[in-house]
Amino acid sequence: MSDVAERRNYNLRDEIKAYWSERAATFDLSPGHEIFSEEERAAWHRLIRRHLGEGEGRMALDLASGTGVVSHLLDDLGFGVTGLDWAEPMLERARTKARERRRKISFRMGDAENTMEPDEHYDAVVNRHLVWTLVDPAAAFAEWLRVLKPGGRLLIVDGDFVNANALERLFSKLSVWGQRAGLLKADTPSGSREMMETHRSILSRVHFSQGARAEEVADLLRKVGFVDVEIDTDLSEIHRTQARNWNFFKALARRSQHRYAIRASKPSS
Numbered sequence: 560m561s562d563v564a565e566r567r568n569y570n571l572r573d574e575i576k577a578y579w580s581e582r583a584a585t586f587d588l589s590p591g592h593e594i595f596s597e598e599e600r601a602a603w604h605r606l607i608r609r610h611l612g613e614g615e616g617r618m619a620l621d622l623a624s625g626t627g628v629v630s631h632l633l634d635d636l637g638f639g640v641t642g643l644d645w646a647e648p649m650l651e652r653a654r655t656k657a658r659e660r661r662r663k664i665s666f667r668m669g670d671a672e673n674t675m676e677p678d679e680h681y682d683a684v685v686n687r688h689l690v691w692t693l694v695d696p697a698a699a700f701a702e703w704l705r706v707l708k709p710g711g712r713l714l715i716v717d718g719d720f721v722n723a724n725a726l727e728r729l730f731s732k733l734s735v736w737g738q739r740a741g742l743l744k745a746d747t748p749s750g751s752r753e754m755m756e757t758h759r760s761i762l763s764r765v766h767f768s769q770g771a772r773a774e775e776v777a778d779l780l781r782k783v784g785f786v787d788v789e790i791d792t793d794l795s796e797i798h799r800t801q802a803r804n805w806n807f808f809k810a811l812a813r814r815s816q817h818r819y820a821i822r823a824s825k826p827s828s
């Protein structure tokens with residue numbers, strides 16, 4: 560294929576895929592991605608239980624599973640888990656981790672907007688930090704409705720990573736200042752300057768380029784046919800257990816962000 564043809568065929572979805580493929584090597588080093596304490600793991604378990612109940616062998620699909628952090632949480636709770644991601648380097652890490660932890664989780668390559676999974680196959684569809692980066696969320700949500708069994712549940716964990724409120728801005732500035740002065744614990748580097756620029760560029764072109772607000776996501780879920788849509792902004796236990804990984808101000812900045820879980824159901828029939 561000529562250079563020109565290659566460039567013409569390279570779209571936003573390919574850019575997102577390439578970005579996460581490159582991030583895979585260091586993804587688990589970041590608190591907020593991988594889990595670094597049993598307290599945090601228990602807090603995540605409680606959030607999932609609150610919305611989905613115990614697994615009891617039911618089938619769950621973890622969309623955009625990355626290195627498999629959420630897949631493992633679901634497996635811990637007794638779900639039969641399939642993790643789906645479109646970045647092969649993420650999948651490789653997820654498979655290695657599952658082998659090391661002796662978990663039977665199936666990880667496969669696929670697009671969360673077009674999963675190729677059978678109709679009405681899953682009791683639960685779950686994703687963390689996917690919705691903000693969807694190119695076509697309405698199509699994706701309709702797809703998730705399709706693969707859920709009647710009465711099945713969707714659990715989204717996400718946030719608005721665009722609109723920093725005044726408190727978040729203040730705490731972030733104090734965190735940066737403290738780190739520069741050598742007084743505060745340094746952040747885990749979130750990639751090179753070039754990667755950060757790529758991230759900014761992608762974010763400016765996705766559907767939720769103005770920030771994925773929970774109410775907007777919930778409205779879209781209702782529009783495609785989900786019912787009993789409930790927004791849960793009480794992630795305080797998770798944030799508290801994560802806080803020790805960051806300096807004081809960085810932890811406060813994170814807690815000031817608009818982060819949420821959304822639970823929704825497919826109508827029973």
Ligand SMILES: C[S@@+](CC[C@H](N)C(=O)[O-])C[C@H]1O[C@@H](n2cnc3c(N)ncnc32)[C@H](O)[C@@H]1O
Pocket residue numbers: 575576579580592622623624625626627628629643644645646649669670671672686687688689692
């Ligand atoms: C921020 S990471 C989150 C990973 C994981 N859910 C977690 O919370 O640890 C985003 C992941 O979404 C995947 N991703 C983004 N859009 C996707 C899509 N349309 N289909 C499949 N995977 C997607 C990326 O490859 C990446 O692994």
